[in-house]
Amino acid sequence: MYLSRLIYYSKNNVVNTADQSAFKQIKSILDQSSTHNRERGITGALLFNQAYFAQVLEGDRKAITETFCHISRDKRHSDIVLLSANPITERIFADWTMAFAGKSDGASELYIRFGITQDFNPRKMTSESLLAFICELIKIDEHVAKFPAEKSS
Numbered sequence: 286m287y288l289s290r291l292i293y294y295s296k297n298n299v300v301n302t303a304d305q306s307a308f309k310q311i312k313s314i315l316d317q318s319s320t321h322n323r324e325r326g327i328t329g330a331l332l333f334n335q336a337y338f339a340q341v342l343e344g345d346r347k348a349i350t351e352t353f354c355h356i357s358r359d360k361r362h363s364d365i366v367l368l369s370a371n372p373i374t375e376r377i378f379a380d381w382t383m384a385f386a387g388k389s390d391g392a393s394e395l396y397i398r399f400g401i402t403q404d405f406n407p408r409k410m411t412s413e414s415l416l417a418f419i420c421e422l423i424k425i426d427e428h429v430a431k432f433p434a435e436k437s438s
């Protein structure tokens with residue numbers, strides 16, 4: 286297995302509908318993801334706000350490439366920009382098939398630390414700063430939902 290990490294961002298097309306809040310719809314994306322990611326040994330994190338998604342996928346490079354291609358056809362987002370896809374020696378998100386974070390009050394201090402004045406805008410961030418930001422956010426964000434991964438890999 287060739288362990289790799291892929292990072293992209295995209296335009297969030299999920300909007301509130303009469304029957305479902307945007308947050309609920311994003312939660313359902315993650316529910317869909319968790320089974321598939323567990324089966325394929327993929328871990329990672331998803332960050333979102335009203336405008337963007339940013340996602341980190343870790344796992345075998347073939348598995349994450351296939352999953353990325355699959356995700357890229359999903360109409361719930363568009364304008365996907367691949368920031369990086371590199372070999373890694375270990376996973377950062379080993380414990381989560383997909384951790385996710387929206388914006389919360391507890392995250393405000395971090396937004397300031399990363400020079401984000403209003404809301405995060407991945408178009409203005411590098412792959413490295415986006416990864417560091419997601420890592421910090423996931424550590425402190427009380428709204429983070431953790432989808433546990435199998436502890437085998």
Ligand SMILES: Cc1cc2nc3c(=O)[nH]c(=O)nc-3n(C[C@H](O)[C@H](O)[C@H](O)COP(=O)(O)O)c2cc1C
Nearest residue numbers: 314317318321322338340352355356359361362383
């Ligand atoms: C922003 C975003 C991130 C997603 N991340 C994943 C993921 O990590 N793994 C996954 O299996 N599906 C992910 N999905 C959902 C897939 O695009 C797809 O809807 C889901 O895997 C079900 O596919 P199927 O209908 O072909 O079974 C994501 C969708 C979006 C919009």
